Amino acid sequence: MKQFRSVALAFLVVLSIPLRAQQQQQADPTTVGKLESLLYHIDRMYVDEVNKQELVDAAIVRILEELDPHSIYIPKEDLEEVNEPLKGNFEGVGIQFNIIRDTIYVVDAISGGPSERLGIRAGDRILTIDTENAAGVGFKNSDVMKRLRGKKGTKVTVTMGRRGEPAPLEFVITRDKIPIFSVDAGYMATPTVGYIKVSRFSATTMKEFREKMDELKAMGMQDLILDLQGNGGGYLRTAIDMADEFLGEKKLVVYTEGRTSPREDTYATKEGRFEKGKLVVLVDEGSASASEIVSGAIQDWDRGVIVGRRSFGKGLVQRPVMLPDGSAVRLTVSRYYTPSGRCIQKSYDHGVEAYRMEKGTRLANGELTSADSIHPQDTVKFYTMNKRVVFGGGGIMPDVFVPIDTSQSSAYFGQLVRKGVLNTFALNYVDEHRDELLKRYSSVEHFRNAFVVGDVMVSALEAYAMKEGIEPDPEGMERSGGLINIRLKALVARDLWNTAAYWQVINAENPVDRSFQRALEILGDNTFQRLGMTR
Incomplete structure (x- = not known):
């Protein structure tokens, strides 16, 4: 038997229509009777007083642990908070x-x-x-x-x-x-290239996304970088609607199928906002489920170039099931498949701990830093529209791999991040210099091009860190200096303007992950032609 504990809710594809108690069919009386009988005898005979509700909750959790990592129980008191990010x-x-x-x-x-x-x-x-x-x-x-x-x-x-x-x-x-905004940033990266970062697929995502698309097109956007890095998923319908903006009418976007759920195909239905023009989609090990539906459809139809690292690998679809007391279960009811027939669900045969820690396993195996270390979990070949070979099982493999650079990481930088020192120092710095900074830098672009984290600011950061209990580490500072400087600069931009300003700075100068810079290069070289994409 597979042993599972509850996993984080971050990686999911959810059907938006819950199944209510009155819609449920009668369960097998033999199995339900055993549970009822056990609870009855515990209540009547057990040596100590027990909380029956807690026992039932624990039993539900344990039953779901036997199924898969994404079937979860949500107590009534937690349901609203859990659903908020998807409600928008x-x-x-x-x-x-x-x-x-x-x-x-x-x-x-x-x-x-x-x-x-x-x-x-x-x-x-x-x-x-x-x-x-x-x-x-x-x-x-x-x-x-x-x-x-x-x-x-x-x-x-x-x-x-x-x-x-x-x-x-x-x-x-x-x-x-x-x-609760799900489009974190949207701006013109060059006079003709737009950039949009989507953090989740919620009920309001498409409204935000379409507004941002229209805004960028009015500013002269011809090509687009769609950033789905770190996007853990959301509503299946929202993912389908986003893919529909890029694909021609009647093209298959995704299909789902389960033991009691017949195959259901979903097609692009209308003229999208960006069916022409070059498209690059950024993914990484944190891009899951709904993100993989979008990137998988784009890849299978050779509509755009997928750039980054292998995505999370979550190919299961959950349906909310409301229980009589107001609690709920998100129950896996089907798998989803990309247009070429791929199911990209990674294995969970080794238990939830291994499933959770798989990102660390990828790093340890060298997969995040070297393309030579990437090996598909499923060797069955599938084919894109242009007959390029792609694989299922274990996520979406990018068309262009971008490694992460770990050379600037250090224990000192880790402490600055974990203890919130960089965040707090940036807030204090902006508090002290806000008027001066806004007077000097007329726009985010001006700030990005002209602001420099100098020696005085770095020394002040080190002194502040020491007050917060982080001992000086000249070697760590030397190694992580560039990383610290760009993170600090981006945080200052965020505190002066907004989250979009943070991403404008990070994208332009990120020394750890060059996916954005690589996307800009691809839009200007022959990658699209080499992959048979003539847009």
């Missing part, structure tokens, strides 16, 4: 925050939200929430969210500390519906 919105005050050394820092006031409208900004520190002290009291993320979220129209009073202000600032925030 929540009700609250509209801030993103980090808790660092018992201090709650505002990382971003969400554009158009109630906090931004009141002037709350990155770098502010939350001191009290409705007169309750929030600083230095050991709050966790859940404690903060519980106090800041609430029904639209209700109010919460928050006091903030802000650098340069002699006294705390009080804000009375009226809660509202807050969007």
